[in-house]
Amino acid sequence: xxxxxxxxxxxxxIYFDALSQFEVGESVLNEMLGEALVHIDYxxxxxxxxxxxxxxxxxxxxxxAYIENDDALQFVVTHGTDTMPETAEGLAGIDDKTxxxxxxxxxxxxxxxxxxxxxxxxxxxxxxxRPGVYxxxxxxxxxxxxxxxxxxxxRFEPLD
Amino acid sequence: xxxxxxxxxxxxxIYFDALSQFEVGESVLNEMLGEALVHIDYxxxxxxxxxxxxxxxxxxxxxxAYIENDDALQFVVTHGTDTMPETAEGLAGIDDKTxxxxxxxxxxxxxxxxxxxxxxxxxxxxxxxRPGVYxxxxxxxxxxxxxxxxxxxxRFEPLD
Amino acid sequence: xxxxxxxxxxxxxIYFDALSQFEVGESVLNEMLGEALVHIDYxxxxxxxxxxxxxxxxxxxxxxAYIENDDALQFVVTHGTDTMPETAEGLAGIDDKTxxxxxxxxxxxxxxxxxxxxxxxxxxxxxxxRPGVYxxxxxxxxxxxxxxxxxxxxRFEPLD
Amino acid sequence: xxxxxxxxxxxxxIYFDALSQFEVGESVLNEMLGEALVHIDYxxxxxxxxxxxxxxxxxxxxxxAYIENDDALQFVVTHGTDTMPETAEGLAGIDDKTxxxxxxxxxxxxxxxxxxxxxxxxxxxxxxxRPGVYxxxxxxxxxxxxxxxxxxxxRFEPLD
Numbered sequence: 001x002x003x004x005x006x007x008x009x010x011x012x013x014i015y016f017d018a019l020s021q022f023e024v025g026e027s028v029l030n031e032m033l034g035e036a037l038v039h040i041d042y043x044x045x046x047x048x049x050x051x052x053x054x055x056x057x058x059x060x061x062x063x064x065a066y067i068e069n070d071d072a073l074q075f076v077v078t079h080g081t082d083t084m085p086e087t088a089e090g091l092a093g094i095d096d097k098t099x100x101x102x103x104x105x106x107x108x109x110x111x112x113x114x115x116x117x118x119x120x121x122x123x124x125x126x127x128x129x130r131p132g133v134y135x136x137x138x139x140x141x142x143x144x145x146x147x148x149x150x151x152x153x154x155r156f157e158p159l160d
Numbered sequence: 161x162x163x164x165x166x167x168x169x170x171x172x173x174i175y176f177d178a179l180s181q182f183e184v185g186e187s188v189l190n191e192m193l194g195e196a197l198v199h200i201d202y203x204x205x206x207x208x209x210x211x212x213x214x215x216x217x218x219x220x221x222x223x224x225a226y227i228e229n230d231d232a233l234q235f236v237v238t239h240g241t242d243t244m245p246e247t248a249e250g251l252a253g254i255d256d257k258t259x260x261x262x263x264x265x266x267x268x269x270x271x272x273x274x275x276x277x278x279x280x281x282x283x284x285x286x287x288x289x290r291p292g293v294y295x296x297x298x299x300x301x302x303x304x305x306x307x308x309x310x311x312x313x314x315r316f317e318p319l320d
Numbered sequence: 321x322x323x324x325x326x327x328x329x330x331x332x333x334i335y336f337d338a339l340s341q342f343e344v345g346e347s348v349l350n351e352m353l354g355e356a357l358v359h360i361d362y363x364x365x366x367x368x369x370x371x372x373x374x375x376x377x378x379x380x381x382x383x384x385a386y387i388e389n390d391d392a393l394q395f396v397v398t399h400g401t402d403t404m405p406e407t408a409e410g411l412a413g414i415d416d417k418t419x420x421x422x423x424x425x426x427x428x429x430x431x432x433x434x435x436x437x438x439x440x441x442x443x444x445x446x447x448x449x450r451p452g453v454y455x456x457x458x459x460x461x462x463x464x465x466x467x468x469x470x471x472x473x474x475r476f477e478p479l480d
Numbered sequence: 481x482x483x484x485x486x487x488x489x490x491x492x493x494i495y496f497d498a499l500s501q502f503e504v505g506e507s508v509l510n511e512m513l514g515e516a517l518v519h520i521d522y523x524x525x526x527x528x529x530x531x532x533x534x535x536x537x538x539x540x541x542x543x544x545a546y547i548e549n550d551d552a553l554q555f556v557v558t559h560g561t562d563t564m565p566e567t568a569e570g571l572a573g574i575d576d577k578t579x580x581x582x583x584x585x586x587x588x589x590x591x592x593x594x595x596x597x598x599x600x601x602x603x604x605x606x607x608x609x610r611p612g613v614y615x616x617x618x619x620x621x622x623x624x625x626x627x628x629x630x631x632x633x634x635r636f637e638p639l640d
Binding site (some may be wrong): 352353357358360364373418425432433434436437438439440441442443444445447448449455456458459460461473475476477 | 512513515516517518519520528585592593594596597598599600601602603605606608609614616618619620621634635636
């Protein structure tokens with residue numbers, strides 16, 4: 001069984017008309033997995049709905065506690081991109097479960113988006129990787145602690 | 161470096177107006193990887209353009225020879241779904257490279273399609289799996305020889 | 321009230337997996353009008369499901385009879401493109417109602433398609449045009465009898 | 481010849497990663513008309529890039545002057561929805577040209593949007609309507625001065 005945990009971020013951004021504000025809303029994950037014709041046992045847990053720049057230490061402790069106390073062994077965590085590497089490092093030491101963080105650089109509801117591909121990567125990586133914490137972004141699967149977001153180039157890359 | 165090999169199938173179907181015929185055309189892979197914002201070293205080799213029901217033993221020998229003689233270590237093969245399990249079994253014994261077959265149940269050019277998710281899965285699986293031959297479909301990564309297409313249910317599932 | 325009549329054609333093409341055949345299926349009109357956030361009084365009548373090359377004189381008589389006997393005054397007819405001009409001419413003489421034929425050169429279910437734009441044109445043209453028979457294609461509203469499909473250029477154009 | 485004038489609004493909203501801000505950017509009109517396979521003579525003039533709540537009297541004078549001084553006879557104006565009815569009324573008295581305002585309630589770059597349908601309506605209405613000023617939204621073509629946006633219901637409707 002794969003446990004999906006959503007925490008907000010660009011991937012989940014939706015748009016409300018009134019004052020042209022983007023807001024983080026209901027996860028698009030369920031719709032995405034349906035369209036992908038997946039036949040796996042999964043559940044989606046909406047844990048947080050925040051831009052990743054606004055995530056606090058307490059939020060990260062909550063995420064870690066959730067994973068540690070849950071009986072699932074495979075976790076896909078959707079997350080804003082700006083602090084995804086920090087959150088991944090904050091999960092270090094979880095050695096008996098496989099956790100893959102992913103997200104997207106443009107919202108899943110856009111016509112052109114990296115969201116679907118990235119979630120596909122995460123779903124495969126969580127099944128095929130040894131226990132540990134990973135980030136699936138930019139067409140690559142990185143180990144936690146060995147990746148950074150290059151904001152100027154708009155991509156994730158290995159930490160030197 | 162990831163070597164993508166396209167062989168045709170539903171994922172690559174395109175539509176020509178004249179007599180409402182679908183035909184297998186230029187691969188949509190390059191466009192898909194661009195939209196997914198991947199930053200990996202890759203090359204796409206268009207090897208065959210066939211419905212998978214029309215693939216011959218000779219076609220499969222050609223695919224196997226290509227993989228064996230190529231210097232890449234990671235291969236993603238796009239393929240029609242109907243005989244994907246047979247082709248995977250035909251690649252058995254390639255033990256020093258990782259080969260992941262994928263495709264889709266509806267064309268990549270459709271507005272609603274499983275193609276992008278599946279290729280995302282394959283790109284992750286080829287990086288994270290031990291050498292061997294795999295199929296990434298229906299939200300799962302299967303080992304060659306342990307999977308079949310359930311045509312009625314329109315999904316891939318473990319072989320009992 | 322706008323009466324939509326569907327007769328088949330590329331706009332309604334859907335894809336069934338089995339043998340890679342496109343088939344004309346349930347109209348996508350209802351979904352399209354919902355997404356377009358239309359707030360008009362309308363009903364959709366699925367009259368025929370044919371490629372327009374296969375439409376017979378009897379089919380065209382049936383369409384004409386339907387329009388003449390219906391109490392609506394505004395009709396949007398979705399139709400295959402190959403014989404759309406012939407069908408429009410066959411409706412000539414209906415002078416107390418406004419009839420707009422439209423369709424698309426690529427299926428509405430494709431990610432890239434002219435279908436939505438064309439139906440938008442037809443919905444406006446049927447409200448703003450004097451009674452008569454029209455074709456809305458290629459960004460233009462043509463009068464019946466003054467338009468042809470240029471198959472090579474894949475567009476509709478004025479008849480000289 | 482149809483002159484398209486873009487003034488900003490939701491239809492043109494694009495998304496920049498940095499701080500999750502939507503911004504009004506380059507018009508998507510050209511891409512949209514290409515995908516719609518239009519074969520009409522047209523030019524796009526980017527006049528303003530504003531949310532319609534921020535449009536000033538001076539902006540509206542500029543728009544009116546542009547239309548009055550231009551030699552085209554058919555104008556499609558893309559515009560934010562919140563004050564589209566006011567702008568339409570501000571163009572009242574232009575009696576020798578046909579002007580159709582349109583826009584969308586969700587951005588054209590979204591996967592699900594009313595933008596393409598609405599521009600299709602406007603392109604037809606500008607060709608088939610008598611000179612005057614109109615709004616094409618919510619599946620309807622309204623005359624200026626006879627329409628309002630119902631913000632709660634998220635639609636345009638006739639003014640009582």
